[in-house]
Amino acid sequence: MKSILTASATIAALIVATPAIANEDSTEVTSEASTSTPTSPPRAEKREHSYTYHGITISDPYDWLYDKSYPTVDDEDVLDYLKAENAWFEANMASQKELTEALFTEMRARIKEDDSTVPQRRGEYLYWSEFEEGAQYRKHYRKPVAGGDPQLILDETALAEGLEYFRLGALSVSKNGRYLAYSTDTNGSERFTARIKDLQTGELLPDEIPETLSGLTWLKGDTVLAYGKVDDNWRVNNVRLHTIGTPVEDDVEIFTEDDISFRVGAGLSAQEDYLIISTGDNETSEIRFVPADNPTAEQVLVKPRTKGVEYSVDIREGELWVWTNDEHINFRLARASLDNPGAWETVIAGSDEFYLTDFELFKGFFVTEGRLNGLDQVQLRTYDAPTEAQPIALPEASYTAGLSNNPEYDQTKLRLAYESMITPDSVYDYDVASASLELLKQQEIPSGYDASLYVTERTEIQARDGTMVPVSILMRKDREPGGPLHLYAYGAYGYAVPPGFSTTRLSLVDRGFAYAIAHIRGGDDLGRRWYLQGKLYERTNTFNDFVDVGRGLIERGYTAEGKVTASGGSAGGELMGAIVNQDPAQYGAVVAHVPFVDVLNTMLNTELPLTPGEWQEWGNPIESKQAFAYILSYSPYDQVSAQDYPPMLVTAGLNDPRVTYWEPAKWVAKLREYKTDDNVLLMKTNMGAGHGGKSGRWNSLYETAEEFAFILWQMGMAEKAEGE
DSSP states (O other): OOOOOOOOOOOOOOOOOOOOBTTTTSOOOOTTTGOOOOOOOOBBBOEEEEEEEEEEEOOOOOOGGTTTTTTSSOOOHHHHHHHHHHHHHHHHGGGGGHHHHHHHHHHHHHSSSTTOOOOEEEEEEEEEEEETTTOOEEEEEEEEETOOOEEEEEHHHHTTOSSOEEEEEEEETTTTTOOOEEEESSSSSOOOOEEEEETTOOOOOEEEEEEEEEEEEEEETTEEEEOOBBBBOOBEEEEEEEETTTGGOOEEEEEEEEOOOEEEEEETTTOEEEEEEEEEEEEOEEEEETTOOOOTTTTEEESSOTTOOOEEEEEETTTEEEEEEESTTTTTEEEESSSSTTTTEEEOEEEEEEEEEEEESSOOEEEEEETTTTTEEEEESSSEEEEEEEEEOSSSSSSSSOOOOOOOOSSSEEEEEEEOSSSOOOOOOOTTTTEEEEEEOOOOOHHHHHOOOOOEEEEEETTTTSSSEEEEEETTTOTTTTOEEEEEOOOTOOOOOOOOOOSSTTTHHHHOOOEEEOOOOOOOTTTHHHHTTTTTTTTTHHHHOOOOOOHHHHHTSOOOTTTEEEETTTHHHHHHHHHHHOOOGGGEEEESSSSSOOOHHHHHHHTTSHHHHHHHHHOEEEEEEHHHHHHHHTTTTOOOOOOOOOOEEEETTTTTSSSSSSHHHHHHHHHHHOSSSOOOOEEEEEEEEEETTTOSSSHHHHHHHHHHHHHHTTOHHHHHHHHH
């Protein structure tokens, strides 16, 4: 499909005296003291609260940190507690300010400030984007293929001026090249406002579509825009049509999904002649299509939803192509006629060895993507002999690669993205006729980078149940054995963490760290079954894999107990919460970004944005006592106990709709109550941002510098790091 289905702060540092916060070893916080630097961590008040399901009663004295008026957060007690935690963060990190600044300067020096993307053709224009030196945000340009001056079509820097937070969502140029539709989020809530710009006149049209969370798809001769509107609970359950120049109140809803666990998206077919409407959750799909030039016509249902059956489709030359797991866990590719779209004839059968992850249709050939033995594959195939694959040969034994932006149906060259743990981001064109690769651009590192100084390894560690877990490792060739090692993973939703390149990572590796990615179950690194073995009632495999990988690396001499540092975010933050409960002695420092740690409470709360759609991933504890008991057994917040914990840094976003701010806040409050050590525990809440932290490339980079400064500090390496 040719369009994107979904769109991808000032820290208060004052303590206000309130009964909700009782500082250790202090009695009353006076107005004079409220502006001073705190000398002890805040302690959240415990307020009696409990709930009962399936005959099991759970006490939750920090429930009050969940402002029940959310997404509005205006409870003064809650805000004061978050501000107090921020003040404690600032007070502790003040001693590492010089190190943080040094790391930030170092990281920034590796980034080419006046960088641009490689131009790509769409229609009669070449499109690209640029960063100007010093700028936080991009400018988007185009110029005619036939020749002419560049035209600035969108200036993110201008749009972000004066805003604490800014994020560009969808960006869609009409087929005739006249109109640009785009959407922006200005507070991190991921509720985007769409606007339309006339690229001929430069005029911003009065059309304004609020509360979107979707792609923006041009239809009906570029007179109509298809989009999805988000509801009060941050769910997109619809496809709507907006006609240019008409009131948004007159927009027509052409599809509505009644199942609260499903999400809806829409995009164009390969030849842009059909609008494809998809709805589904994490394990079930249902798709319809309708002519793009007549989007209010009767929709054609491909196949009714069947629980556990996922599929996606594309249309080429009047034929339907289907990617589905209906017959094999690793998916097959099939086709059908538009007259009988549910009768699927296998084109490429499912395979135990090859995990088929995607396909894309072009005029004279099609491409399949997937993984073989955990390694990315990009394969060209012909319509006459579709089972005969021509893999694109890539230059390294371990890498991550895939199709990039290929907007034209009639392509003679394919744009590819490529990188490895030692090779910077690279953009290639693959000439289909000659089967040759042309390097168009490789990420520049202005401060210098010598790949020959580094080595990358891929090894396997045996988990406690006998499963061999792959691990990708980067380190300097001159690194001393047994030194510090940073371990990263995600482990959920079938997302495989690629063994890719990172300039920021070098700030640890160049200081003697090994950097390891654990390809744990819950991701789909080794196929769909690898993902299924880390969800629902096998969820704890994910946590055990991570702990066992760390222990295995210690046993092999890569590092030592207490020298392992770890980080993860969102569901990877849940992972961090679970591993510090299970094996706290292994870690010298842990960073949990926007961590999903209050799993049981969230899965019980149907009013939260993601809950109904997440039951397929975690289980439904409302209906199932088994699910309730299993989630309770590992939920990081519920399993906090009286034991020593490693030094920890926890982050949150006040406007985060994915992992709500109170999850990390409650977790930190409970950790402060129970932990028996004197190790540092810090929480930083971005009061004007969401799930991804601060916006802007330098603001985001500074937060990474803070994270690494915390790690180096806790590993006793801060003074050495500052002196380098």
